[in-house]
Amino acid sequence: MNPILQLREVSRHFGGLLALDNVSFDLRPNEIVGLIGPNGAGKTTLVNVVTGVFRPNAGRIVFDGQPIDKLKSYSISRLGIARTFQVVQPFPEMTVVENVAAGALFAAGAKDLESAKELAIEHLEFVGLAHLAGSSASALTLADRKRLELAKSLAMDPKLLLLDEVNAGLNPVEIDRSLELIRSLVGKGITVLIIEHLMKVVMSVCSRIIVLHHGQMISDGTPSEVGKDPHVIKAYLGSRYAAREEGNMA
Amino acid sequence: MRRLLLCLVVVFVLVLPLWGNNYIIRLTTMMMLYSVLSLSWNFIGGFAGYPSFATASFFGLGAYSGAISQVHGVPMFLAWPVGGLVAALFAAALGLAILHLRGHYFAIATLVVAEVLREIVNSWTDLTGGGMGLNLPILRLDVNAQARLFYFSMFVLAIMTVIAASYVSKRRLGFGLRCIKQNEDAANMIGINTTVYKTTAFVLSAVFVGCAGAFYASWVNYIEPGDVFEVLLSVKPIVMVLLGSSGTVIGPVLGAVVFLFLEEMVWRNFLTFHAGVLGLLIVALVLFLPGGLLGLYFRRVFHWKESR
Numbered sequence: 001m002n003p004i005l006q007l008r009e010v011s012r013h014f015g016g017l018l019a020l021d022n023v024s025f026d027l028r029p030n031e032i033v034g035l036i037g038p039n040g041a042g043k044t045t046l047v048n049v050v051t052g053v054f055r056p057n058a059g060r061i062v063f064d065g066q067p068i069d070k071l072k073s074y075s076i077s078r079l080g081i082a083r084t085f086q087v088v089q090p091f092p093e094m095t096v097v098e099n100v101a102a103g104a105l106f107a108a109g110a111k112d113l114e115s116a117k118e119l120a121i122e123h124l125e126f127v128g129l130a131h132l133a134g135s136s137a138s139a140l141t142l143a144d145r146k147r148l149e150l151a152k153s154l155a156m157d158p159k160l161l162l163l164d165e166v167n168a169g170l171n172p173v174e175i176d177r178s179l180e181l182i183r184s185l186v187g188k189g190i191t192v193l194i195i196e197h198l199m200k201v202v203m204s205v206c207s208r209i210i211v212l213h214h215g216q217m218i219s220d221g222t223p224s225e226v227g228k229d230p231h232v233i234k235a236y237l238g239s240r241y242a243a244r245e246e247g248n249m250a
Numbered sequence: 251m252r253r254l255l256l257c258l259v260v261v262f263v264l265v266l267p268l269w270g271n272n273y274i275i276r277l278t279t280m281m282m283l284y285s286v287l288s289l290s291w292n293f294i295g296g297f298a299g300y301p302s303f304a305t306a307s308f309f310g311l312g313a314y315s316g317a318i319s320q321v322h323g324v325p326m327f328l329a330w331p332v333g334g335l336v337a338a339l340f341a342a343a344l345g346l347a348i349l350h351l352r353g354h355y356f357a358i359a360t361l362v363v364a365e366v367l368r369e370i371v372n373s374w375t376d377l378t379g380g381g382m383g384l385n386l387p388i389l390r391l392d393v394n395a396q397a398r399l400f401y402f403s404m405f406v407l408a409i410m411t412v413i414a415a416s417y418v419s420k421r422r423l424g425f426g427l428r429c430i431k432q433n434e435d436a437a438n439m440i441g442i443n444t445t446v447y448k449t450t451a452f453v454l455s456a457v458f459v460g461c462a463g464a465f466y467a468s469w470v471n472y473i474e475p476g477d478v479f480e481v482l483l484s485v486k487p488i489v490m491v492l493l494g495s496s497g498t499v500i501g502p503v504l505g506a507v508v509f510l511f512l513e514e515m516v517w518r519n520f521l522t523f524h525a526g527v528l529g530l531l532i533v534a535l536v537l538f539l540p541g542g543l544l545g546l547y548f549r550r551v552f553h554w555k556e557s558r
Contacts, residue, residue, distance in 0.1 A: 051439065053435075072438075072443075073438045073439055074438055074439075074441050074442055074443045074444070075441075075443075077439055077440060077441040078441045082439075082440075083439060085436070085439075089433050089435060089436035089439075090433070090436070091428070091429055091432040091433055091436065091437075092432055092433070093428075093432055094428065094429075094432065098425075102425065102426075102429050102437075102440050102442075103440045103441075105422060105425065106422075106426065106429075106440050106441035106442045107440050107441030112422070113420075113421075113422065113425060152440065156440060156441065
């Protein structure tokens, strides 16, 4: 199957700091892929480069057969890439349903505000926020805001969804509900890239995991492969621990 | 209810010249002119949340292009749209150049533009008459007929502005601008072409002001740079919108009406200190009435609903 997203030798630097260094990978349709890495590994930069917030300094990004590395954010999102933000970004003075309708209206091409609102209600039901449709977005709890963020992205009718730490700050019960939601996305024909710190999350929902460290891709494989990869252990737990592990294995 | 209000306003405007004296008519014309300015600022400042101080630039530019066209033989009614067109084109170019600035930076950039334009007009003596000002062709009509002519013309322009504002407010453009006001990054991310939206808002905030400037030139028959590029022309519409309620259609009109009354009263009673009183008014507004007069009304209505 043709990949939905292709990154080829993508690099991005900020001054002297190489945030992304020759990153290449493919996402196939209907995959749930985890993107993990220690703090400052370049995960969010990668999302920003894919969504056109930053241009890559080198390399190519192809989405659904079309190069997108020179496009602006708004046209990329109209092509079908949606993202959630690590720090939630609602329109605070609008109601919940208006927030979601905005996604349907501007990215998914709903023909007017009314039909966009109808679509928005459906998405709110899907994430379980329909009962709060009329309240102001600024009045929501963090968990609800994260779900609002998800509903807004879904309303954009994406083919690819980039979830940047949607579970950070949630309690275990909320995380379980959120994981169910993420799993059900694949049924809608959406490819998902999850950026996450919580190992429980990536290990349980992802079919494949990509590991970034200092802007470089150090591992790409199934959760169990990645868990055993000495590079990954080294990046997360330090080189002395990795050496000891290797000694134990031998 | 809103229809009724509109009908009442229209009837009032049509009937007023029958009994009103020229002072009342002049005041009402001014009121409508102020409404055009505040509604226009509301496109960029109220909907999109960009604190523009460019109103004076658009007004002055409209006034001078209208006046110069009239001096060169263009009929008055054609000179007004010329003023609007010039202001709109200027806004489009200026917007593309400075609308990527946010907050204070945008405000300062727009503030400077009016000063630059004023200097250009001041020194381009061949075309504009420079600091000497510019005289417009005199209308061969008696004073009463003139007052009524400008009164009704201004009414037409005000109605056009109201229609544009309510159209934008209900449609995709207004919704997108509100998104930009609240969170521009997120707006970009959900597929809003923010550059196009903001520039459109900026052009809308210029076109009617440009017409109004050209209208003003014909109305007062003589313009000079210090008069039509005055910084107060940029500040007043902002105060009016804040006074009414920003991001709505009725708010700016209400603000313009109330502001004109306040201004007339302050002018009359504090002849030497009117600017100071105006300043105090702005401070009081920000401190005690952040949602404007309409906000007060909404608060009442919501309280009433909640308490039931």
